[in-house]
Amino acid sequence: MSVTHRLTAPAPGWTAATDVVVVGSGVAGLTVALNVRKAGLRAMVVTKAVLDEGSTRWAQGGIAAALGEGDTPEQHLDDTLVAGAGLCDEEAVRTLVTEGPDAVRRLIATGALFDRGEDGEILLTREGGHHRRRIAHAGGDATGAEISRALVAAVRTDPGIELIEHALVLDLLTDTEGHAAGLTLHVMGEGQRDGVGAVRARAVVLATGGMGQVFSATTNPAVSTGDGVALALRAGAAVTDLEFVQFHPTPLWVGPDAEGQLPLISEAVRGEGAHLVDADGVRFMVGQHELAELAPRDIVAKAITRRMQEQGADHMFLDGRHFGAEMWEHRFPTILATCRAHGIDPVTAPIPIAPAAHYASGGVRTDPRGRTSVPGLYACGEVACTGVHGANRLASNSLLEGLVFAERIAADLAGRHAAGELPERTVDVAAARAARPVPLPPSEARAEIQRLMSRGAGVLRSAASMAGAAAGLALIAEQAHSHVAEEKPADPRVETWEAANLLLVATALVAAAAQREETRGCHWREDFPERDDAHWRRHLITTLAASGDPVSTPEEQ
Secondary structure, eight states: OOOOEEEOOOOOSOEEEOSEEEEOOSHHHHHHHHHHHHTTOOEEEEOSSSTTOSSGGGOOSOEEOSOSTTOOHHHHHHHHHHHTTTOOOHHHHHHHHHHHHHHHHHHHHHTOOOOBOTTSOBOEEOOTTOSSOOEEOSTTTOHHHHHHHHHHHHHHTOTTEEEEOSEEEEEEEEOTTSOEEEEEEEEOSSSSSOEEEEEEOSEEEEOOOOOGGGSSEESSOTTOSOHHHHHHHHTTOOEEOTTOEEEESOBBOOOTTOOEEOOBOOHHHHHTTOEEEOTTOOOTTBTTBTTGGGSOHHHHHHHHHHHHHHHTOSOEEEEOGGGOHHHHHHHOHHHHHHHHHTTOOTTTSOEEEOOEEEEESOEEEOOTTSBOSSTTEEEOGGGEEOSSSTTSOOTTHHHHHHHHHHHHHHHHHHHHHHTTOOOOOOOOHHHHHHSEEEOOOOTTHHHHHHHHHHHHSSSSBOHHHHHHHHHHHHHHHHHHHHHHHTTOOOOOSHHHHHHHHHHHHHHHHHHHHHHOOSOBTTBOBSSSOSOOHHHHSSOEEEEEOTTSOEEEEEOOO
8 A cells, every 4th residue: 555645845855774663752662662672673763852752751640550469450451441431442451451560560670660668569549440559650740751761761772773853754655565664754953864854664663642732722742743643644544533532630720721731630639539629619529420539531521521611610629738748749749849830839729620632542543463554554652542442541551551562563573573574675756756745734723723623622522513623624724725726835844744734633533523423431422412332332443535535434333
């Protein structure tokens, strides 16, 4: 299968080569790179900013695994399936929970330092949807930062791993058989590798993280613009479950007009006993779910949103005053500092919170080995849809999923290499030239895309709201096409490429969400408030038509 669409970009001005090129430097990408090296393969890690700037470092709560006394993978599986609201792939979940504990132990062997008690055992906490304490954490509330530190240190000391920072991936390259043969990218710097270039490789691994920047308010960093999903769609790969965007219940509310990355108040704060309250101090989650504040995230986010609507408020509160100063300082030092930097002291006052886009449960469709529908193209971490999360990710399963399935991808590549099934690839230049260039929207379209998505496809959705979003997105695309026809196209550069990726991902997400006429997990339809297993206990698979428009097809039941 050859690439059918590509971003409008200059021809590559330089070329590099490796065995496996990994796009992304979070827990998933770095784990792939470190593990393919053990098989004797060269690896190149391409990352959009610097190595530790992705989503992993922002993960506060921790990593979930059945490590505690009395806990079992089967119990972890049960909690994951409940949170996934009927759409988890049970075998994928079983893989996650059974391989997870040893994967965490290998992460510790790599150098990650988790918090431990006086007896030397790893300290475990609870988060939403978990019936047991199984969340391992580091630095109190700095788990992602510690995992990132350990993996970055390991990667930097391996001479067989080449690093390209400040690089935006553009499109996949294939050989004459349609097998991934590398990619094009733009390096934002000076020197030999400046501007658009190409990396030739035997296999390509996407670990680009999420797409939270498609919404105005998100917990995701600025680099999370859906680049991996957009690349995969243009390359002919299938994506699935895009409509299931998890909105975290408790980002810090910093004002009615706040946009971009918002500070996150970890679920672990509720796991340790903080309460959700309204302005009158009423605990509105009590009686709504057996786990109250620790219900799965979709239930808590909906309850907060509903209470805000009922009271005409733009935020609710998280009350942890009963923790006392010592607990805040030792268990949640990062969150305490963040709140105080915004003029809020959680020791003496409740924290204002409001839901914001947090995690994409869907993504590039993969099999248990991380293979996508394009040969030689793999995906892991948030960019992938392994089937683990279903309609709603269970808290702290994300770092574990990135870790476990990254190891599985590396094992698959090592096996293929040993069997002689990973030869050097020659790029099909004719196919690359024949791919249809995608017109670029202007860079200012990014803010308009985000406004359209937050207004029409946020926590609450309806046919009318999504039709409005779809119409606005279509207008942006139409204007980009007309500017090309008038020979006034937007300049190819990072800002316009990111806007094009956001536009494609947003359009695909809205198309899938409009088609799913039910409420399930983190997809909440006001006009279809009930879950409909008879018609919708199945996935929507999205691909690009020849026109470049996303098309979502229900999976056969």
